[in-house]
Amino acid sequence: MTTTEYHVTGMTCGHCEMSVREEVGQLDGVTDVEVSAPDGRLVVTAAQPVEDAAVLAAVAEAGYVAARV
Numbered sequence: 313m314t315t316t317e318y319h320v321t322g323m324t325c326g327h328c329e330m331s332v333r334e335e336v337g338q339l340d341g342v343t344d345v346e347v348s349a350p351d352g353r354l355v356v357t358a359a360q361p362v363e364d365a366a367v368l369a370a371v372a373e374a375g376y377v378a379a380r381v
Contacts, residue, residue: 313343315357316364317381320371323349328376335370354378 320332329347336345336356344357356367364380371378 313357313359314361315355316362316367318354318356318367318371318378319381320347320352320354320376320378322376323347323352325349328374331374332371332376335374336367339366339370 323329323332326349329349332347332354333345336342336354339358339362341358341360341362342356343359344355346355347353354367354371356362368378
């Protein structure tokens with residue numbers, strides 16, 4: 313298992329969290345997604361390493377911008 317943390321900007325509510333969680337959760341190998349709008353925090357746990365570009369693209373698809381911490 314690998315765990316990677318990102319900072320997401322623009323999230324303000326539970327719906328924002330849900331959108332990010334759904335998009336990132338669809339990536340191959342992802343087993344858990346924790347999202348906190350107040351903290352701008354995204355933690356991705358996966359069975360095997362997931363490329364940062366894939367996570368950033370999924371966050372962008374949800375309408376937000378992320379950067380690896």
